[in-house]
Amino acid sequence: MTNNEDTTVNDSVSTAGADPGLTLVLGGTGKTGRRVVERLEALDVPVRMGSRSAEPAFDWEDETTWAPVLRDVEAVYLVYYPDLAVPQAPAAITAFTAAASAAGVRRVVLLSGRGEDEAQACERIVQDSGLEWTVVRASWFAQNFSEDYLLDPVREGEVVLPAGDVPEPFVDADDIADVAVAALTGGHAGQVYEVTGPRALTFAEAAAEIGGAAGREIVYIPVGMDDYAAALREHGLPGEVVDLLTYLFTTVLDGRNSAPADGVRRALGREPRDFADYAKEAAASGIWTV
Numbered sequence: 001m002t003n004n005e006d007t008t009v010n011d012s013v014s015t016a017g018a019d020p021g022l023t024l025v026l027g028g029t030g031k032t033g034r035r036v037v038e039r040l041e042a043l044d045v046p047v048r049m050g051s052r053s054a055e056p057a058f059d060w061e062d063e064t065t066w067a068p069v070l071r072d073v074e075a076v077y078l079v080y081y082p083d084l085a086v087p088q089a090p091a092a093i094t095a096f097t098a099a100a101s102a103a104g105v106r107r108v109v110l111l112s113g114r115g116e117d118e119a120q121a122c123e124r125i126v127q128d129s130g131l132e133w134t135v136v137r138a139s140w141f142a143q144n145f146s147e148d149y150l151l152d153p154v155r156e157g158e159v160v161l162p163a164g165d166v167p168e169p170f171v172d173a174d175d176i177a178d179v180a181v182a183a184l185t186g187g188h189a190g191q192v193y194e195v196t197g198p199r200a201l202t203f204a205e206a207a208a209e210i211g212g213a214a215g216r217e218i219v220y221i222p223v224g225m226d227d228y229a230a231a232l233r234e235h236g237l238p239g240e241v242v243d244l245l246t247y248l249f250t251t252v253l254d255g256r257n258s259a260p261a262d263g264v265r266r267a268l269g270r271e272p273r274d275f276a277d278y279a280k281e282a283a284a285s286g287i288w289t290v
């Protein structure tokens with residue numbers, strides 16, 4: 001984090017009064033969760049990882065695992081897998097927030113999806129839970145190109161997606177983590193932060209910027225949704241994942257999210273990280289090296 005971010009977060013900790021309590025980070029090995037854990041530990045905030053591989057283990061599909069991870073927890077970074085847009089999410093969020101409240105949790109920070117009506121229904125569940133809440137409503141992650149399903153296509157030089165030419169203000173996962181940590185450590189209760197990058201790019205423009213940073217040609221190839229879904233099934237992706245991606249590309253990427261939002265600036269007092277800076281750093285790490 002920059003010095004400005006450190007000041008923002010440390011000010012939030014100081015306003016909380018006593019030493020920070022235990023924070024549960026769900027999805028603690030994921031793109032944002034891992035970054036949230038790193039930042040909390042740097043601030044000497046006690047952290048408990050919430051994942052199937054942690055001890056105690058946490059599993060969204062097994063409610064018997066919830067009480068052990070919620071024990072003695074003061075704040076929760078709430079990330080639902082695979083996405084708040086899936087049909088089972090509202091029931092899970094309702095049950096989990098009730099369990100958190102019963103366990104004595106005070107604060108919850110929900111990672112939500114920008115432009116997803118289903119996700120915003122889950123936001124309302126959290127807001128009505130009686131817990132102190134903050135919503136971090138994120139646009140499309142820049143890190144999907146380097147830490148997720150678009151990594152191999154970038155390495156192969158062709159990003160094939162049914163995204164057309166709709167622009168998206170890709171948000172850096174580091175910005176999401178910074179906002180989440182500021183909220184987890186106090187001072188942002190009752191806020192909904194729409195976090196995006198500072199400018200919108202089409203997927204073709206994003207591929208070109210990645211190519212420029214990586215020093216080779218990366219092209220974006222648009223494809224129809226039906227053909228894309230069929231290709232995903234041929235590669236063995238589960239049906240629910242195919243359905244989720246179909247929803248994201250046909251609904252969320254319809255232009256509703258094209259305008260950048262001011263969540264990072266409101267939460268942290270600075271501008272969000274630009275996609276070009278993300279691409280340069282990722283390229284320098286060698287992640288896209290063939």
